[in-house]
Amino acid sequence: MSMSISVAEKEYADLLQEQIRGASGMRLEKLREQSEGERMLLVDIFWPVRRSFKGITLEKEITTLSGVKAYVDAVDESFRFGLEAEGYVSHAENITRPRFDFEKQRVRSMGALQLRFVPFSYDEMNKKPDMCRRALYELYGRYGGNAGSDNYQKLNLYEREIIRYAIWLNRPIRMADLRECLGKSNDFSTKMIKRMVDKRLLHPTNADRQRHHEYVLDKDASKYLW
Template identity: 35%
Template sequence: MFEKEYEIFWNEQVRLAQGQRLEMLRRDLTGTKKLMEEVLLPVLGTFEGLELEFEMISLSGMKIFGDVCHPKLRIVFEEDSFVTHAEKITRDRFSFERARARSVAMLGYTYFPYSRDELEKKPSFCQRNLYEWIGRFGNTQGAWLLELPVYEREVLRFAMLCNKPFQVREVSQWLQLKRDACGKILRKLVEKGLVLPIGGGLARSHKFMFTEKAVTLLHGKN
């Protein structure tokens, strides 16, 4: 049953993909498939809402990909083989992987990696970890947003759907407000520590990203 469902899911992902993501989907996804069979499908009960080889833009502006992402839950799942991610990794690759994990966090996603050994030897433990995270997230989802003024709340709602740093002009499109008004809203979010400006000033259309505080609030942690 799993094999058939996975094949249908994979084919649909390929049909909708293009460019580098399409190339990634056509690689050997044995580890990703194991992750979905042992953890994601048993816990979530469906492939709906999941995306394979989820494309993001890193802090350095490069394209990076998460093995599996659930955009609605803002969580990126990874399957890491010890051989390819630890035993035979170069120093440059090790540094790249750390920077990649930071980029995922700064984009507002929870980074949720599993080792191949865990998936093969401790699938129940892996499932329990995810159950606990979803339970914690589900009890608090959206509560902190309700404490914010409506425009600040909407900026963060839209930003959560964006997989890269955003600009003032994008906020203007989201809220249908003039640039000056959006600038004031963003300043409030910066003052509250929920958004971090990247270079320049509001007049120069610099970009913004979630801060660690925003990610912590999003996930309902103290």
């Protein structure tokens, strides 16, 4: 897991620097002020679900219905998701009435631009990251429109469900996890593990042992879901 997180941190840093180089004005200022909330949203919540920042625009500039510029923390351009990290103090406790009104206008404007508003609170991401990842995964599953893709068709229902469950767990997957996920016998779960190892979708955490108890997803496994 530490390796995945370090990869996510590096990819996020690279993405941020790349977008800073291409930004100007207020967007550039906001990119330079990226907070722990935005980092947590991208690294701890988004990355384990998607394993890529392809198509992500940080501090996406939009024009509200009243003609005022506004910004969205991160937009997945491919799925039109507007992802937000919201701290309680800045978004609730200390918010002024004019700012509150502007926030509602901003959300309505996102709807007019066909951006689906997907907010996560700082406390949720910090204390319940698995719940946040599960919610995000379900949104991608609902709006992905993936059933006709070539990658999607290469796996059966059980294989895709194992990948989803492993992403949700965000740790090495064990036999007990598979039985719970699939609702099947130990023999069936063992067969599925062998099949997915043969397809290089799962890898034993310790390849030197003859008997394996934990497996990790291949870094490209999630592409078969979308």
